[in-house]
Amino acid sequence: xxQLVESGGGLVQAGGxxxxxxxxxxRTFSSYAMGWFRQAPGKEREFVAGISRxxxxxxxADSVKGRFTISRDNAKNTxxxxxxxxxxxxxxxxxxxxDFMSWSxxxxxxxxxxWGQGTQVTVTS
Numbered sequence: 001x002x003q004l005v006e007s008g009g010g011l012v013q014a015g016g017x018x019x020x021x022x023x024x025x026x027r028t029f030s031s032y033a034m035g036w037f038r039q040a041p042g043k044e045r046e047f048v049a050g051i052s053r054x055x056x057x058x059x060x061a062d063s064v065k066g067r068f069t070i071s072r073d074n075a076k077n078t079x080x081x082x083x084x085x086x087x088x089x090x091x092x093x094x095x096x097x098x099d100f101m102s103w104s105x106x107x108x109x110x111x112x113x114x115w116g117q118g119t120q121v122t123v124t125s
Contacts, residue, residue: 002026002098002114009094009119012086016123020081022096022116029077030054033102036070036081037109038092038121048094049081050105059105064090088125093118 008020020036033053039045049070050059058070069082079096097112106112 002029002032002100004096004098004114004116006094006096006116006119009121011122011124014086014088014123014125016086017082017084018086018121020083020094020096020119020121022079022081024077024079024098027100029072030074032098032100032114033105034070034072034079035097035099035105035107035112036079037095037097038090039095039118040089040092043092045095045109047107047109050107051079052105053102057105059107083121086121086123088123091121091123093120 003025006022035050036048037045038048051070051072055072067085072079095118096116098114100113
């Protein structure tokens with residue numbers, strides 16, 4: 001089992017940047033592929049970015065490609081989401097999720113085993 005705690009959310013103007021962090025505790029962090037999801041009010045939760053267990057492979061939703069960067073530091077048990085050129089439509093609660101012993105980056109939320117509590121990102125235009 002792993003516990004996930006997100007941080008770094010906040011209020012930012014359009015065009016600005018934020019870096020989200022997700023700290024993991026419990027089972028060996030490198031056992032998990034990691035993903036970031038988001039949920040805006042009235043919308044379903046959607047995949048944003050994912051990273052493989054080693055960090056060597058990443059995948060992004062088209063809506064964030066070129067603006068967001070996912071990375072991980074297995075020594076620090078932490079996954080990051082660097083968000084640049086933020087837009088109003090990026091406003092959502094952002095969640096990190098862990099996929100135990102997965103060898104691929106999965107995009108469906110039900111495929112992930114553990115979730116953080118979420119952190120709010122609000123982008124003003």
